[in-house]
Amino acid sequence: MKKNYERYQNVDADDYENPTLVSRLIGKAGDNLITGILNSITNKNVLELGCGTGRFTKLYCKNNNVTCVDINTHLFKLNNVKLIEGDVTKLETLLKDDTFETVLSFWMTEYLNNDDFKKTLIGCKKYLSQNGKIIFTVISKGLWGRCYVAGAKLKGINKYNYSNSQLTEIAQYSDLEIEKTISVKRFGFEFGKIIIFQNV
Numbered sequence: 001m002k003k004n005y006e007r008y009q010n011v012d013a014d015d016y017e018n019p020t021l022v023s024r025l026i027g028k029a030g031d032n033l034i035t036g037i038l039n040s041i042t043n044k045n046v047l048e049l050g051c052g053t054g055r056f057t058k059l060y061c062k063n064n065n066v067t068c069v070d071i072n073t074h075l076f077k078l079n080n081v082k083l084i085e086g087d088v089t090k091l092e093t094l095l096k097d098d099t100f101e102t103v104l105s106f107w108m109t110e111y112l113n114n115d116d117f118k119k120t121l122i123g124c125k126k127y128l129s130q131n132g133k134i135i136f137t138v139i140s141k142g143l144w145g146r147c148y149v150a151g152a153k154l155k156g157i158n159k160y161n162y163s164n165s166q167l168t169e170i171a172q173y174s175d176l177e178i179e180k181t182i183s184v185k186r187f188g189f190e191f192g193k194i195i196i197f198q199n200v
Helices: 004-008 020-037 058-064 088-093 114-127 143-154 163-175
Strands: 044-051 064-071 083-084 102-104 128-139 178-185 187-199
Touching: 004 058, 020 178, 020 187, 044 114, 083 163, 088 114, 102 163, 114 128, 114 163, 128 143, 128 178, 143 187, 163 187
Parallel strands: 044 064, 044 102, 064 083, 102 128
Antiparallel strands: 128 187, 178 187
16 A cells, blocks of 8 residues: 555645545634644744645744645745655654754644654654644544545555554653643544643
């Protein structure tokens, strides 16, 4: 099976922004939850992983010093942030001695298996300030999340979703604590979660 992000290497940014199953499932409720978090981030050094076209980046970049990392940088539409091309599981090869107060990633962890998720969080922690936060979204093991992952497998694409116990184990392995979990629901069923990790 292939990794889903590899499908975007020859995709135009405008085509990438066409509505997807994820965007339809999370709907405005999910976007509103994320926007509320982004609106509270000001005057910080921020690292965003898997930024895509910069759909969420544009909501907070004017009030912060932002660095973005994505393996498909040709999709990115913004000019006022630092953009690095590379694999998020290998941050130590991409970043220098930077320190970030906030690390963000929205709907990227569906491309990360358990080991890659841990590598990514360990890399984030290395560059996280003492009181910093890591804010990731994940596809959950709920009904919609299971259907989404199963549908991808039928197309020959590996995608991943995570239970609460898996997330706790991943956080502990990465020497982080889960400060807060916010459920993202659609039609009464959970599709995903917003996870806020903090430095131990």
